[in-house]
Every structure is written in structure tokens, then in C-alpha cells.
Amino acid sequence: xxxxxxxxxxxxxRSLVMFRPETGKxxxxxxxxLLRGESLLSEAERELIAAYVSSRxxxxxxxxxxxxxxxxxxGDERNIVDDVLNNVDHSRISNKLKALLHIAGKxxxxxxxxxxxxxxxxxKEGAHDxxxxxxxxxxxxxxxxxxxxxxxxxxxxxxxxxxEEMGKRMAKGYVMPTEVRMTESPEVxx
Amino acid sequence: MPHINLPDxxxxxxxxxxxxxxxxxxxxxxxxxxxxxxxxxxxGERELIGTYVSSLNDCFFCQNxxxxxxxxxxxxxxxxxxxxxKDYQSANISNKLKSLLSIAASVxxxxxxxxxxxxxxxxxEGATDxxxxxxxxxxxxxxxxxxxxxxxxxxxxxxxxxxxxxxxxxxxxxxIDFDLYK
Numbered sequence: 001x002x003x004x005x006x007x008x009x010x011x012x013x014r015s016l017v018m019f020r021p022e023t024g025k026x027x028x029x030x031x032x033x034l035l036r037g038e039s040l041l042s043e044a045e046r047e048l049i050a051a052y053v054s055s056r057x058x059x060x061x062x063x064x065x066x067x068x069x070x071x072x073x074x075g076d077e078r079n080i081v082d083d084v085l086n087n088v089d090h091s092r093i094s095n096k097l098k099a100l101l102h103i104a105g106k107x108x109x110x111x112x113x114x115x116x117x118x119x120x121x122x123x124k125e126g127a128h129d130x131x132x133x134x135x136x137x138x139x140x141x142x143x144x145x146x147x148x149x150x151x152x153x154x155x156x157x158x159x160x161x162x163x164e165e166m167g168k169r170m171a172k173g174y175v176m177p178t179e180v181r182m183t184e185s186p187e188v189x190x
Numbered sequence: 191m192p193h194i195n196l197p198d199x200x201x202x203x204x205x206x207x208x209x210x211x212x213x214x215x216x217x218x219x220x221x222x223x224x225x226x227x228x229x230x231x232x233x234g235e236r237e238l239i240g241t242y243v244s245s246l247n248d249c250f251f252c253q254n255x256x257x258x259x260x261x262x263x264x265x266x267x268x269x270x271x272x273x274x275x276k277d278y279q280s281a282n283i284s285n286k287l288k289s290l291l292s293i294a295a296s297v298x299x300x301x302x303x304x305x306x307x308x309x310x311x312x313x314x315e316g317a318t319d320x321x322x323x324x325x326x327x328x329x330x331x332x333x334x335x336x337x338x339x340x341x342x343x344x345x346x347x348x349x350x351x352x353x354x355x356x357x358x359x360x361x362x363x364x365x366i367d368f369d370l371y372k
Contacts, residue, residue: 003304033214114193147300147329
């Protein structure tokens, strides 16, 4: 049960932003701009960074939902997501993305962990300032979302099918849940 | 020197000027969390939570900006703010705020560290669900801001009095209507 009185049967961050839409709308806008806005990184890659950081923070809800969104966006290459979550170094992604995930992993620990060598490595693999910026901010943002979701003990569904549905919806973009959408939403029935 | 080529501004202002599209929701979130009048936590109390989390994350820029703001609102000097960072249990603050700072400290370590006991304790000191929610989100948000500032190795003025001197102006302008370059 969540630590505070949030709408019942609504999972994760959705229940929290319905409890407090005044802050929720800015959190959704941030997710939309960061993960769906203009970037040199693909939407699938950005969702993968989000899932990777959430996995390191052991946030089951964010990890499962953003991994599902990333799989959906990768399409035929969807297996990349689980490969990366199992072992970044052995996965089939580009060296540039590996270097960026390495930076994201450092940010997850603490900002100061990111070294000049980490940045130089990413640059050598072709990463631009913009991609390094976006990687750091995605990792920082998920260090917030993960703590928000787990710090209030929001409901984490355990059925993988629930996340697959979420992933499809998230792939289209981040829209604040409303009371009306809540009753229509497939995952609400439990 | 910052890790990437940013406009020459201190702390979070560099990356915000570099990326205005993301700066907008980041600032709007800070405005509602820390300054909105529709809150039963005072601005000083909320800035103090942000300051405490920033000190736990060892983020020099954030703990000085927000520590100076907390001092401004709470009408105390920077030594009193430092005392809270060092040992809030012995500080001259309410038991409710102490229980909320305890929750914020757990959030800083990781969301799952918050216990039902801590929540009960905060409730018994009079904290509402909204206050508990906002405490958790302020703590979580500073875990983001701190990582953004330090993860890009931004620079920060080292003279702590600089932040104290600027606090009244920063308190007045808030987090939305201000010029990044001033």
C-alpha cells in the first residue's frame, strides 16, 4: 500500500500525479521533452537510458515500463533492451551508446562520479555535447522519478502484460492521466 | 571546467541556458514545489529540505543557493543553516520538520529506504499526506538537480557570502520570471 492516500488501482507515478497534478504536469512535460523532444539520440535509445538507470536504482515500476516503451520503439530490434539490461558490455549496441550508458551509470551513483575520461571516451565514439547533456539529464531525471515512485511506495504491478500495454501507450508520448482516462485505462481494473 | 561547452554561467544556469526546452519544466517544478503559496510548509522549510538533500549529495552550488534562500526566509544566518545540515535532530526546528527531514534523507539514499515507521512518525507530529508527498518529491527533485549540476561539472562561485548576498533578489524573482544571465 502506498504511504499516502493516492487513487486505488492506479500504478506507479500515475497515481502520484493524480494525487498532485500541480507538480505532476511539470513532471510529465519534462519526460515528454527529454524522451520525445528533438534530440540526436533516438527515442528508443533515450528510453533505454531511462530503463538502465531505473534498473540500477532497483525501481521495478520505472524499469519495467520504460523497458517496455523502449522495446516498442526498437520494433524488430527489441531484444536489444534485455541484452543491455543483462549486460551492457556484451550487448550489440554501438560503442557510442555504451559510453553514454556508462556516463548514465556514473550519474546514477552521484554527479561527481562522472570523470573527464568518461566524457573523452564518449567523444571519441562520436558523442556530441548535446547527447552528453541529454544523457546526464535523463539519468538525473530518473534518479528523481525512481525515488518519487518508491519513496511513496506507489503500486507496482507484477504482471508483465500490464507493462507491455503501458509501453505501447508511452511510446506515443507522455500525457497526464485524468479521472476520465483512469476509468477507461486497461491497467486500472487490476 | 564543465564537461561540455556551456554558456559561461554558474551552476545550473549553464546547462539551463544550453537547453532552454528542458529548463522550462525544471524551473516550473521548482517554482511550484518551493515557492507556491498553496502549501502548508513555509518557503523556508521547503528550501531547507532542498538544502539538506543537496548537502547529503555534496553539491556545493545547490546547497549554497538554497541554503542562503532558506536563511533568508527563516531569518537566520548561514551558520544556523549549517547546523541543520550537520545535525538537524539537535537544531531549533519543529518536530514535524525533523520527521520530514528524516524522510528526505531516506529518499536521498533511495526511495525504498523510506519506512512505514518514518511516515507514521511524521503523521504523529502533524504532517499531512500532501506535506509528506511534497517532502518526498522535493528530496527526489534535488537528487536530480544535484546530479545535473555536478554530472556536467559546472562551476560555482566559492565565496559563500556571494550566495547570501544574492538570496533576497533570488527570493523575490523566483524560479520562472528571471534572467539566466543576471
